[in-house]
Amino acid sequence: MHRPLRLTLDRGALAQNWRWLQERAGVPAGAAVKANGYGLGAREAAATLLAAGCRTFFVSTYAEAIELGPLGEDVSLVVLHGIGADEMEAAAQSTARPVLNSVAQVHRWKEIAPTRACDVMVDTGMNRLGLRTEEIAVLDGLAIDTVHSHLACADEDSPMNGQQLQRFREVAAELPAKCYSLANSAGICLGLDYSFGLVRPGLALYGGVPRREAEGHIRQVARIETQIVQRRTIRVGESCGYGATFVAGRDTEAAIVNLGYADGYLRGFSARGSDFAGEFALPVLGRVSMDLVALGCDIAADLKEGDWVEINYDLPTVSAASGLSQYELLTVLGSRFERRWVD
């Protein structure tokens, strides 16, 4: 069935972003494919990164691990949220490694598979998930593959980065494991001190630019195109859209396109998003509706019903314009897109 809205996903850009992050880190890079690969498609993203050489994948929950399916024998699938009380069975049956985040989760793993390899999260200041440093004695006897911690402020120049690095070094000295891992996408940009044995990028794989050090190196992965439903003239003095927030100061040409907040093009783009048709930048007129957006197209005389228009979805610039985070811009994308992976 034809869909008038499509998301084109660039495998080459995804693989290239992963390679740049791994090179920058100087150690193996895994890939966070949680939240359905940041909204773009976890299976396709994982297959692409697997072919590029990635050997460690991170999901949030066992449900996501099961949806992703098997990745191959020499590949690690790691469940960041560990084992909830209702996930004992899933954890016992899965070949994925849990990240043990609390004393209760450690006890669950000891019940399920005390000798099988697991990962551990140790909190160094984020206070979200992870054992406190004074709790790590509970890990005695476990076969720990990787000890993780997570940076709270890596996308900013915060003194907290250095403090967490120092604390994590102390943890690493105390807690024997095969591997240690601290850095997400932004953490990789902070420098080699943050690399340890494995890095865990997510956002930057999918085209997000977490810090200025990554500018010019990260390629856009997701492109949005939408088809024009109707072209019309809004006469001087007339309004357009809900709330009549746009009033034409002169006769204004508008292209009404198949895109709206139900697709993740949120109302925050009203009167500020900018879309492209070929070389033209077309402003959003008035409010974004659930299924439609009006674009001013005075400068595009030939644009007509049925033509495709590219939406500006360059994550750093669109984030700055909309006030939404680059993470939100990816993960809000809805289910009405035709998703096309291209090489």
Ligand SMILES: *Cc1c(COP(=O)(O)O)cnc(C)c1O
């Ligand atoms: C999501 C996540 C990542 C990836 O973070 P990005 O900022 O998207 O690179 C890394 N580590 C943990 C623990 C995460 O939850």
